[in-house]
Amino acid sequence: MIQLTINGRPVEVDEGATLLDAAAAAGVHVPTLCHHPRLPAQAVCRLCLVEVDGQPRPQPACATRARAGDRVSTDSGALRQFRQTNLGWLLARHPDDCIRCEAGGACKLQALVGEYQLQEHWGKVPMGSAEHPGHRLADHTSPSIWRDLSKCVECGLCAQACGEPGQQQFVIGFAERGSDRLPVTVFDRPLAETNCISCGQCTAVCPVGALVETPHWHEVLETLDGRRRVSAVQVAPATRIAISEEFGMAPGTVSTGRLINALRRLGFDHVFDTNFAADLTAMEEGSELLARLQARQRLPLFTSCCPGWVNWVELNRPALLPHLSTTKSPQQMHGAVTKRGAFARGLGPAFAQGAAEPYVVSVMPCTAKKDEAQRPGVCGDVDHVLTTRELARMIRARGIAFGALPPDGQFDHPLGESTGAGQLFGASGGVMEAMVRAALHLTGQDSALPLEWQQFRGVDAGVKSAEVPGLGRVAVCNGIAAAQRLLETPQWRQDFVAIEVMACVGGCLGGGGEPKSMDPLILHKRMQAVYQVDRQSARRRPHENEAVQELYATQLGHPNSGRAHALLHTSYAA
Numbered sequence: 001m002i003q004l005t006i007n008g009r010p011v012e013v014d015e016g017a018t019l020l021d022a023a024a025a026a027g028v029h030v031p032t033l034c035h036h037p038r039l040p041a042q043a044v045c046r047l048c049l050v051e052v053d054g055q056p057r058p059q060p061a062c063a064t065r066a067r068a069g070d071r072v073s074t075d076s077g078a079l080r081q082f083r084q085t086n087l088g089w090l091l092a093r094h095p096d097d098c099i100r101c102e103a104g105g106a107c108k109l110q111a112l113v114g115e116y117q118l119q120e121h122w123g124k125v126p127m128g129s130a131e132h133p134g135h136r137l138a139d140h141t142s143p144s145i146w147r148d149l150s151k152c153v154e155c156g157l158c159a160q161a162c163g164e165p166g167q168q169q170f171v172i173g174f175a176e177r178g179s180d181r182l183p184v185t186v187f188d189r190p191l192a193e194t195n196c197i198s199c200g201q202c203t204a205v206c207p208v209g210a211l212v213e214t215p216h217w218h219e220v221l222e223t224l225d226g227r228r229r230v231s232a233v234q235v236a237p238a239t240r241i242a243i244s245e246e247f248g249m250a251p252g253t254v255s256t257g258r259l260i261n262a263l264r265r266l267g268f269d270h271v272f273d274t275n276f277a278a279d280l281t282a283m284e285e286g287s288e289l290l291a292r293l294q295a296r297q298r299l300p301l302f303t304s305c306c307p308g309w310v311n312w313v314e315l316n317r318p319a320l321l322p323h324l325s326t327t328k329s330p331q332q333m334h335g336a337v338t339k340r341g342a343f344a345r346g347l348g349p350a351f352a353q354g355a356a357e358p359y360v361v362s363v364m365p366c367t368a369k370k371d372e373a374q375r376p377g378v379c380g381d382v383d384h385v386l387t388t389r390e391l392a393r394m395i396r397a398r399g400i401a402f403g404a405l406p407p408d409g410q411f412d413h414p415l416g417e418s419t420g421a422g423q424l425f426g427a428s429g430g431v432m433e434a435m436v437r438a439a440l441h442l443t444g445q446d447s448a449l450p451l452e453w454q455q456f457r458g459v460d461a462g463v464k465s466a467e468v469p470g471l472g473r474v475a476v477c478n479g480i481a482a483a484q485r486l487l488e489t490p491q492w493r494q495d496f497v498a499i500e501v502m503a504c505v506g507g508c509l510g511g512g513g514e515p516k517s518m519d520p521l522i523l524h525k526r527m528q529a530v531y532q533v534d535r536q537s538a539r540r541r542p543h544e545n546e547a548v549q550e551l552y553a554t555q556l557g558h559p560n561s562g563r564a565h566a567l568l569h570t571s572y573a574a
C-alpha cells in the first residue's frame, strides 16, 4: 500500500492505483468523459487533469500512477477554469435537445453542465454548419442501436468497447485526428450496413446520447395506457439483478419481487418469468444434443440463445449455421407459448377467447434481443423488447419509487414458474450448465454427477471446457472474441460435442442493455447473485419445473417432438 494526500486528505491505495482511484478512495469526485474502469485509460478528454506538487504541468488522473507521498489537488481555480473551457467547446457543438434525448437524465455531459455552470454555452453552433457535417446526423437503421454523432463528445469509449479483447468487432473506429477525431463506421456506413452484431457494448459505455438502444419504451407505455389488449411481460434472468443498480442499490442485489411489483404498477396484466422458458430451452436443447450425438450429425452443437452470436455467425461464418441449435431462445419461446400455447388458455378470458392476441413485452439486458424479435421465423412472438435501462426509465417516468416497493412480488403462473437452472442462463457458462443438468437427467445420470459445474463459471473472458460423462467434452466461450479464437484452432470440430457462446463478456449479465455501472467488479458481483438465486431455489434441474412438465403432458408430448418443434424451434438464413 502507498500513502498520499488528495486535497489535503490522507489516503492509502494499492500499488499501481491511479490518481483517479486514489481520489475515489478519498471520497473526491474527479470529472471524466473518456474513462471507463473496464477499458484502458485514454487520457483524451483532459477533464480529469489534477495538480501534483512538484510536477510542472497538470496530470491526467486516469492515466497517472499514484506515488507514495504525492500531494494532489483536484479542484483548484485553474483546474476548474480549464475544465469549463474544455466543456464549453464540447457544449458549443452539442445540440440542446436534452428533453427529447434518450440519454436525458442519465447523461454525463448534462451532469457536468450543472456542476460547472455552463448553461449559456449550450448549442451555440447550429446544426448543419461546418462543425456539423452531414455524416454527424442520426443513424436509425439498426433495429437495436441508435447512433447520433451530433451528440458525440469524442471520448472514444464506443470504439474501445467494440474492439476490446473480449469483443474484437472493430465496427466503430476513429476517423480524423486531434480535435476532429470522430468514432465512425467503416466508410461511414449506416450501422445496418456494417458487420455490427447489435451487442450494444458501445451503448453501455457511451457517456451521452450518441449511442443508445433503439427505444421502445415510449410505445410500450402508450400501449399499456391504451389498454386495448391483454398484456403480458416476461423478465430476463439478468435484469432482476442489475435493475437494482439503477435505483442506487448495491450491485448484486436481487430485486425480483420489487421488479414484479413495479411491472404490475406500470399496468401489465400478467407478469411472467423468462426463466420458465429457459428451463424449457434447456430441455429442448439438451434433447437436441442427445439426438445429434446419436445420429452423429451437426456436431458440435452451438447454443443459439445469444442473438449477438447468431448475428456474428450469419455475418461472418454462415457455413456454421447448421451447427446452431434450432431451439428458440427463451425470449422467443416464452413469447410463442404466451401467444400460441394452448397452455396459455388458462390465463384468462382474453387469452381463452383469442379475442385479440395478447400484447407481449420482454425486458432483457441485451440490445440484440430487439433485432432477434424481428428475425424471420420468430417475428411476432414478442411485440416489444425493453432493455433493463429502458425499464428503469419507464419506472421513473411513472413516478414509481422502486426502492420503496414491497419486495415480495410473485410471478403469475404457470408461465412464471422456474428452477435454478433457468436463472443460470443469465451468466456465461449458465446455458451449458443448465443444458448439462437437463441432458444428464434425460440420460438417467443426474444423481451420479455433480449439479454445479464450476468449470464453466467465472467472469474471465476466454474458453472454458470440461468432460461431461456420457456426453463428451463441451466448451464455453465467454465473449464473442473467445469464439472467434476457438474457431481459428484446427481441432474445434473434433474436440467438442457442444459449445456455448455468449457475445458479451460475463454473458447476459454483462449485456449491452444493462445499467452503465462504473464498478470494476460489476460482472463478478452480478454473477455471484445469479449463483445465489440458483443455490436458494427449491428446484434446480430444468425437468423439475412443474409448469414445463405440464406443458409437455398437455400439449407438446415430449422434448424435441414434432409439436415441440412447431412451437419452440426455428431456422437460420444463410
Ligand code: HC0
Residues within 6 Å of the ligand: 235, 236, 237, 238, 239, 274, 275, 277, 278, 281, 305, 306, 329, 330, 331, 332, 364, 365, 366, 369, 422, 425, 426, 427, 431, 507, 508, 509, 511
Ligand atoms: Fe439472456 Fe436469455 S439468458 S439471452 O442473457 O438464453 O438477454 O438475462 O433473457 O432469451 O433466459 C438476455 C439474460 C435472457 C433469452 C434467457 C437465454
Ligand code: SF4
Residues within 6 Å of the ligand: 145, 161, 162, 169, 170, 171, 172, 195, 196, 197, 198, 199, 200, 201, 202, 203
Ligand atoms: Fe460494435 Fe456491438 Fe456497438 Fe455493434 S453494437 S458497434 S458490434 S459494440
